[in-house]
Amino acid sequence: SQTIHQWPATLVQPVGSPLSLECTVEGTSNPNLYWYRQAAGRGLQLLFYSIGIGQISSEVPQNLSASRPQDRQFILSSKKLLLSDSGFYLCAWSVGQILSPLHFGNGTRLTVT
Amino acid sequence: AQKITQTQPGMFVQEKEAVTLDCTYDTSDQSYGLFWYKQPSSGEMIFLIYQGSYDEQNATEGRYSLNFQKARKSANLVISASQLGDSAMYFCAMIGGSNYKLTFGKGTLLTVNP
Numbered sequence: 001s002q003t004i005h006q007w008p009a010t011l012v013q014p015v016g017s018p019l020s021l022e023c024t025v026e027g028t029s030n031p032n033l034y035w036y037r038q039a040a041g042r043g044l045q046l047l048f049y050s051i052g053i054g055q056i057s058s059e060v061p062q063n064l065s066a067s068r069p070q071d072r073q074f075i076l077s078s079k080k081l082l083l084s085d086s087g088f089y090l091c092a093w094s095v096g097q098i099l100s101p102l103h104f105g106n107g108t109r110l111t112v113t
Numbered sequence: 114a115q116k117i118t119q120t121q122p123g124m125f126v127q128e129k130e131a132v133t134l135d136c137t138y139d140t141s142d143q144s145y146g147l148f149w150y151k152q153p154s155s156g157e158m159i160f161l162i163y164q165g166s167y168d169e170q171n172a173t174e175g176r177y178s179l180n181f182q183k184a185r186k187s188a189n190l191v192i193s194a195s196q197l198g199d200s201a202m203y204f205c206a207m208i209g210g211s212n213y214k215l216t217f218g219k220g221t222l223l224t225v226n227p
Contacts, residue, residue, distance in 0.1 A: 032213055034215070042219065043204065043217045043218060043219040043220055044158075044204070044217040046214055046215070046216070049213055049214065051213060057213075059214070088156060090158060092158075092215075094213075098146075098208060098210060098211075098212070098213055099144070099145070099146035099165060099208055099210065100146075101146075101148055101160045101163050102148075102160070102215050103160060104150075104157060104158035104159075104160075105157075106156065106157050107156045107157060107158075109156070
């Protein structure tokens with residue numbers, strides 16, 4: 001069966017520091033991969049998605065970036081964190097056709113101080 | 114563009130009763146999928162149920178059913194026989210057939226009272 005691993009679970013970082021969040025999927029090949037962010041008490045905002053290695057679609061501002069160095073690995077990065085980057089970051093995967101449910105990891109709670 | 118509207122910020126239900134969570138959507142795609150997710154206080158997003166735009170029958174998964182009314186563009190979630198463990202945030206979401214982006218509503222916080 002497929003599983004998704006996301007780490008770390010919690011992270012406290014100072015403003016201006018770099019960020020790297022990692023997500024890996026097991027048990028499937030060529031998954032579609034996603035990064036979402038959820039601000040406190042709000043809905044989910046799509047940040048990036050990828051339907052294959054080397055293909056990244058960005059939905060948000062420039063302070064964040066994403067990479068997919070391997071088929072089942074998705075990394076969210078920032079060179080310099082802002083206070084507004086605080087939130088709950090969720091990685092997700094789906095397979096096959098477009099109309100497939102996304103399955104989410106347990107999330108990373110990021111606090112920028 | 115896709116839009117999901119959940120008009121109930123919070124709902125209360127007595128244990129063992131049924132509850133309906135509302136969701137309306139808007140899309141220009143002819144083919145699309147509708148989803149409901151549950152988010153407990155621990156934060157993980159749990160997939161509950163899926164309805165395709167061409168599915169003629171309403172989807173059901175255990176105590177969850179999706180009341181799909183295509184002409185009204187609504188996809189309400191019905192939870193039967195509520196349990197205390199159902200207390201959580203519930204999100205309606207959709208994917209249009211022309212892209213891979215899952216768009217979420219703002220959610221409804223369900224509280225089940227004993």
